[in-house]
Amino acid sequence: MKVTTLNNNNDSTKPLQRFEDLRGILRYVPQFRQRVFVIAIDGALLEQPVFASLLQDVAVLQSLNIEVVLVFGARAQIQALAAERGVTLSNDDGMGRTDAASLEIAIEAIMRECSEVLAQLTALEMPVAVSNALAVHPLGVIEGVDQEFTGRIERVDEESLRALLKADIIPLLPPLGYDGKGTTLRLNSDAVAVEVAIALQAAKVIFVAESGLTAPDGTRLAQLSVADAKEMYKKKDAKQDVSIRSKLRYAALACQEGVPRVHIVDGTQDEALLAELFSNEGVGTMIHADDYQEIRKARASDVPALLSMMQQSVDDAALVPRTRDQIQSKIKDFFVLEVDGNPIGSVAVHTYEEDGRKIAELACLFVRRSHKNKNHGRKLVAFAEETAKQRGSEVIFALSTQAFRFFEEKMGYTVSDPDALPPSRREKYDKSGRNSKVLVKPLK
Template structure:
């Protein structure tokens, strides 16, 4: 029974994330190491799950260890300069073989649908193609990179068409030039450029290790691009497995991708934990702060309803319909965190009569106790001051003391302005509180 309850709670708690992610475009990149790992099928199951939840998915795979293996079998050296492969003719041959093989293997895994397996009934369709145009990297500081290239253009229209048809788009780190040449590309660069070109909501880089701050050995859960830049400057010797994804993340954020997640692919289920639980397990990188308090818009109504419905059922908030919120949306402010509405509050004001009523204050249970309620209140209080309101009222069943600690005084129904008195619901029997604004 306990297990059942835990499952039901877990499933319910993940529903806001499911709604928030639906129809959004996520670009997920992973190295060739992930493909070689024994648990790679788990990742594929998770990709399939994301796609079936309505996420528009672009997968970009790497092939670095596969090329190295092939070169080593041929007793040829793997040559790198500044962590970029020098792709000579033999290495290009290995890159082509590796890309073909890895793509086919991933396609096969995504096509599985055995009964009693996580892929049963998924019916995924995978699209690959010549979506990436490349140009040679050329000769840099005297080093000829041969067939190593860089992205010149992404055919975002063609990728969007595939995504609209609900296909998963699978991209190899290989690009073609208009002259018909083939170039070996960095998977991170390809993923970054695709995320930018598609204006993806998220770029997710599955990394080989988690991002720990070497100064205190603590995991870094969130970092802004400015902080990440500073971190790289202060830690010039940080391992490439971390430095490369960090640089890719900074570049993507600066070019308009809202959120980049670095997720340690060696943690089982890390992708699902990061996307569908409130704290996540990876590192979230964005150019703006992760949480914003802002005026609500009509597109927030779904999120507001999601937040307040359970509180209405518990009797903590008065019931209000979608239509009522829609009509009064300009009275609302919301706290948004990574696309999710985690707090809201409304101020209904009568400026002529000089009073306002606070309503619909809510903070998601996972985020309570960290002064978010206080932040919403202070914002609304400031707004009331700007509107030159003299009095603020609130009707509360279970939160009276919270408001008293904010300077409200117990009051009476009789003292309510007429327009609020007619709305008073005796069945709820709320306490009336009033705050005089100086």
């Protein structure tokens, strides 16, 4: 997000924000404003120079009226302190048995870490409060083994967290909890982040990890479905860090329980947090709920319903009139969005091949008036883009006379000129006389 430039004295460097970066960020602000983001930071990152920059990025999010909850891990600190004291740990990540000696080490390491995080946030003039909003119980006996001082989260005090957020105070949650008897219990920080996100109906969980998630060939995994995340977690790949497996496990749980998106980013990369959130391509891995489960291929029997739903948009000159035969001839390109078995919206994806290059058109996007302002339009656009990618298209375009602001501001499209259209589509465009805006988006 930054470029480096020399100052006038040529003896130091300073970051300079580019205007195009600012525009990119502002495009996302409306959909993120006053939404809750739960950010979980691996403890190992606190020891790295990038940590100060990471906290500055958190400050940027808060300045954009995004409500941030911070959770931090402590595995690295616990391991280091145990080695220093000569203590053999029964568990270092809060996912297995925690004996008394391990708990003692964990408490000291976590409290030191908590103090350090508070100090750095205070230096940035960011109001923060350590919260005990977690009601926990001992995990109990698992497969015949008493987990001793490992805890499980029973309830999240949503009201106290919302009160802090309303006052522009960042809640800080360490991986410790306290039961009704005052016993301190060790928790897994990934579990803390997800339970808090579910309780607060957060828009996102962002795991800022010691490393990113990659495919066997070393390339970045940009997206995973819940099913894919579960499969990767269950494989117990020896090459896969235990911390990443934990994140996959809890990411799947978060999505299943209503959190739309979970991100895993490599926190060692400078500005990874902002780059993941405020760019189309991202730099990490996004795990998403099955947004498309309500979207299916259109059938011939859907044509009357499609014509009926489109009529209002046609009357408003928002959609081009289409006949029954025109829809029927392209029925394989149409998709229907259903709610409770009733069609409430549709989108079409047409593919053009020019000079061996595939280009997709997003067309016939509409949602019933009774279901507007519920993110169905965004869901249909995202589905169309994914469909276009699966068909091998590198670019997608849309023509719009009235909804171009939606495509620009909400979906990341750029206004272009008619020359961007495939020749065969340009001919139809000129004949229509509608003078629609041409909106284009690369698919990566």
